[in-house]
Amino acid sequence: MSDAYVIETSDLRKTYDGPSVAGGIDALRGLSLQVPRGSIFGFLGKNGAGKTTTIKVLLGMAHATGGEARVFGLPVRERDSSVAIRRRTGFVSEDKDLYDLMTVEQIIRFTASFYSSWRNDLEYRYLRSFELPPDRKVKDLSRGMRTKLALLLALSRGAELLILDEPTSGLDPAMTEEVLQTLVTHVASQEMTVFLSSHHLTHVEQIADRVAIIDRGHIAVSGALEDLRETYRRLQLVFDGDAPEPAFRTAGALRVERRGRVITVLCNRGVDQISAEARALGAASIEVMPVSLKEIFLETVNGEN
Amino acid sequence: MLWYKSWLDTRWRFLIPLAVLVINIWGLLIEYPHIANLLRTVHIQPDALSESGVLGRQILESVAAERTYSGYIWYQWFRQNLSQLGTLCAVLLGSGSLLAGSSGAGTMFTLSLPASRNQWLIARAAVGLAQSLALVAVPSLEISLLSPKIGQHYAVSDALVHSMCLFIVAAMFFSLAFLLSTELNDIWRPLLIAGGAAVVLSIIESRYELNGIFRVMSGSTYFFAGSIPWIGLLISAVLSLAMLYGACVNVARKDF
Numbered sequence: 280m281s282d283a284y285v286i287e288t289s290d291l292r293k294t295y296d297g298p299s300v301a302g303g304i305d306a307l308r309g310l311s312l313q314v315p316r317g318s319i320f321g322f323l324g325k326n327g328a329g330k331t332t333t334i335k336v337l338l339g340m341a342h343a344t345g346g347e348a349r350v351f352g353l354p355v356r357e358r359d360s361s362v363a364i365r366r367r368t369g370f371v372s373e374d375k376d377l378y379d380l381m382t383v384e385q386i387i388r389f390t391a392s393f394y395s396s397w398r399n400d401l402e403y404r405y406l407r408s409f410e411l412p413p414d415r416k417v418k419d420l421s422r423g424m425r426t427k428l429a430l431l432l433a434l435s436r437g438a439e440l441l442i443l444d445e446p447t448s449g450l451d452p453a454m455t456e457e458v459l460q461t462l463v464t465h466v467a468s469q470e471m472t473v474f475l476s477s478h479h480l481t482h483v484e485q486i487a488d489r490v491a492i493i494d495r496g497h498i499a500v501s502g503a504l505e506d507l508r509e510t511y512r513r514l515q516l517v518f519d520g521d522a523p524e525p526a527f528r529t530a531g532a533l534r535v536e537r538r539g540r541v542i543t544v545l546c547n548r549g550v551d552q553i554s555a556e557a558r559a560l561g562a563a564s565i566e567v568m569p570v571s572l573k574e575i576f577l578e579t580v581n582g583e584n
Numbered sequence: 585m586l587w588y589k590s591w592l593d594t595r596w597r598f599l600i601p602l603a604v605l606v607i608n609i610w611g612l613l614i615e616y617p618h619i620a621n622l623l624r625t626v627h628i629q630p631d632a633l634s635e636s637g638v639l640g641r642q643i644l645e646s647v648a649a650e651r652t653y654s655g656y657i658w659y660q661w662f663r664q665n666l667s668q669l670g671t672l673c674a675v676l677l678g679s680g681s682l683l684a685g686s687s688g689a690g691t692m693f694t695l696s697l698p699a700s701r702n703q704w705l706i707a708r709a710a711v712g713l714a715q716s717l718a719l720v721a722v723p724s725l726e727i728s729l730l731s732p733k734i735g736q737h738y739a740v741s742d743a744l745v746h747s748m749c750l751f752i753v754a755a756m757f758f759s760l761a762f763l764l765s766t767e768l769n770d771i772w773r774p775l776l777i778a779g780g781a782a783v784v785l786s787i788i789e790s791r792y793e794l795n796g797i798f799r800v801m802s803g804s805t806y807f808f809a810g811s812i813p814w815i816g817l818l819i820s821a822v823l824s825l826a827m828l829y830g831a832c833v834n835v836a837r838k839d840f
Contacts, residue, residue, distance in 0.1 A: 366698035
């Protein structure tokens with residue numbers, strides 16, 4: 280495993296035992312992932328794809344049933360390593376699960392006590408900019424305020440890695456924008472890696488430089504966002520009469536659909552070769568179109584299904 | 585700060601019973617002169633009572649013991665009130681693990697902090713046991729402190745020995761509730777199961793007049809013969825430690 284990657288998993292597997300499920304539920308099925316140091320890594324997947332399970336395994340909240348996972352080069356399986364990983368990692372859970380009985384001030388002081396690298400300057404800055412009331416109990420905070428508090432607690436740790444599990448879930452568009460902007464500004468000023476799990480593609484597209492799409496427990500697509508945008512293309516082939524049965528020999532044609540006079544091909548390489556094959560089939564026109572992250576995502580997860 | 589979180593989680597389960605027990609002592613001491621006068625007028629025929637079975641023998645023991653101030657304190661406080669309330673409080677304090685997944689418990693947040701599960705559990709158990717100790721020791725020492733107010737004396741050493749017996753056996757029920765709480769996510773099932781186990785044991789012990797844990801808890805051998813029930817206390821302590829160890833093992837293997 281390499282220093283260039285903050286998170287590395289290899290053939291990671293996790294099966295949850297369930298009393299009503301014979302053989303258990305396979306949440307992760309050979310997940311192999313590499314998150315480069317300094318990247319903002321979007322971890323995309325449908326609900327139940329295995330995103331949260333992956334995060335739980337990385338943070339030592341759940342035990343993998345197979346494969347290997349390392350964070351900062353440390354094995355997540357070992358207890359001492361797991362504590363060391365968490366000392367260098369900020370985390371915001373999907374539920375923004377905090378201590379309801381504490382006040383904002385109490386939970387900040389409580390969390391700060393665990394980190395020698397705690398950044399008082401960031402704490403004061405975010406306390407002010409988020410307008411968090413120090414004396415208010417956590418249970419009395421709105422969802423947006425709770426998200427901001429969770430973010431403050433994660434960002435002020437002086438962490439090298441920030442793991443965010445659906446950080447904008449349940450927030451209105453204005454609050455979502457504020458949270459994303461805070462993240463971008465923070466990451467720009469600190470040397471850190473962000474692992475952002477989400478099914479909100481537009482949010483990921485807005486801030487991530489690399490993405491991986493997880494589907495049913497394994498990585499279906501992974502790479503730099505720009506590379507994905509460059510390599511993925513949709514070809515629309517229009518025929519004069521009914522389109523022929525498509526049979527592309529070129530590797531890279533991921534999905535082919537035929538509807539009347541039109542054949543649509545989603546490909547991630549070999550555009551020229553596929554176009555040549557289409558001409559040979561008698562296509563009257565060939566249009567090559569860029570593909571959005573949303574389309575890549577939908578094609579990937581629907582194709583996988 | 586691990587201690588602080590455990591304290592915040594359990595403080596009302598500790599402070600309210602402590603207040604109840606402290607007030608209970610006042611009532612007990614205020615009542616003593618009336619009880620003493622009443623007992624002077626009571627004449628018991630030992631043969632008749634001992635022939636009337638378990639209940640008769642218990643009444644006989646109670647009246648015999650309560651003819652002295654130290655006997656009154658032992659029977660009313662250490663054998664009755666504190667044995668029952670102390671067990672209940674210990675079970676209450678042991679229930680509802682720090683890492684249970686109830687709403688607002690912040691389990692994911694807890695587990696994201698750089699402390700091992702064992703550290704959390706040990707802190708939680710230590711705080712709970714310290715609270716259990718305070719719950720039995722503070723009111724008991726209050727007896728020694730307030731007895732001169734009613735013209736009586738109760739030795740601090742007696743209060744401490746009885747408190748120790750009570751604490752060590754109550755710790756066993758605390759540990760049982762603690763162990764159950766690592767498997768059951770709510771506070772109520774561990775409370776009911778551990779509390780129910782204590783009640784059943786108490787009934788069996790009383791019905792069959794066994795030399796069981798509640799006799800160890802009340803320190804009856806110390807009261808009657810001045811000997812501390814070391815073997816019973818040792819067995820209770822070992823069982824407690826085994827259950828606390830079991831709780832750590834159980835939490836270490838769990839997925840959250």
